Amino acid sequence: KNEVEQSPQNLTAQEGEFITINCSYSVGISALHWLQQHPGGGIVSLFMLSSGKKKHGRLIATINIQEKHSSLHITASHPRDSAVYICAAGFNNDMRFGAGTRLTVKP
Amino acid sequence: DTGVSQDPRHKITKRGQNVTFRCDPISEHNRLYWYRQTLGQGPEFLTYFQNEAQLEKSRLLSDRFSAERPKGSFSTLEIQRTEQGDSAMYLCASSLVQGSGNTIYFGEGSWLTVV
Numbered sequence: 355k356n357e358v359e360q361s362p363q364n365l366t367a368q369e370g371e372f373i374t375i376n377c378s379y380s381v382g383i384s385a386l387h388w389l390q391q392h393p394g395g396g397i398v399s400l401f402m403l404s405s406g407k408k409k410h411g412r413l414i415a416t417i418n419i420q421e422k423h424s425s426l427h428i429t430a431s432h433p434r435d436s437a438v439y440i441c442a443a444g445f446n447n448d449m450r451f452g453a454g455t456r457l458t459v460k461p
Numbered sequence: 462d463t464g465v466s467q468d469p470r471h472k473i474t475k476r477g478q479n480v481t482f483r484c485d486p487i488s489e490h491n492r493l494y495w496y497r498q499t500l501g502q503g504p505e506f507l508t509y510f511q512n513e514a515q516l517e518k519s520r521l522l523s524d525r526f527s528a529e530r531p532k533g534s535f536s537t538l539e540i541q542r543t544e545q546g547d548s549a550m551y552l553c554a555s556s557l558v559q560g561s562g563n564t565i566y567f568g569e570g571s572w573l574t575v576v
Contacts, residue, residue, distance in 0.1 A: 451503030
């Protein structure tokens with residue numbers, strides 16, 4: 355069983371919709387990362403959080419440490435948000451990655 | 462500083478050949494990671510360095526794989542006697558470790574195709 359599970363694997367939305375991607379992890383962590391990967395491979399770190407909630411523009415990330423669960427929300431989605439979103443659990447010296455959620459936002 | 466850079470971005474090689482990838486981390490970062498990513502999967506940890514010391518290696522890193530960070534700056538990942546199963550993207554990342562939790566910065570990745 356993967357230590358980091360993401361859902362859904364694939365998500366298609368219409369422009370303007372509110373999007374939620376979920377992440378569950380089974381190990382104790384020092385931080386939870388949300389990453390964005392575009393075609394071609396480049397990865398950008400969106401959030402690093404260890405408690406509560408963070409917001410950046412239309413993106414919101416939340417984490418519940420007790421339930422070992424995090425969510426990434428995108429408000430007013432746009433086609434340029436189309437990418438793979440990866441959840442990664444950081445602990446000690448390492449990170450464990452989820453398989454990613456492929457998001458497609460249609461105009 | 463332009464971030465984490467990797468070279469080459471793409472490499473096609475024949476089975477059995479050796480390949481080497483280079484990673485230049487963000488200059489003040491003391492930690493450097495190598496990951497492997499296959500299509501449709503999240504990155505998998507291979508190894509990491511704290512300065513020049515290689516502190517952990519995944520069991521994915523067979524004896525055909527070797528990584529170095531000789532001066533605590535750039536790093537190389539060499540794959541000897543490549544196999545078709547080595548075809549993947551090899552990602553490098555770096556971070557500055559200060560206390561608990563640290564932002565990690567990724568390179569663009571080096572795509573390897575073994576034919």
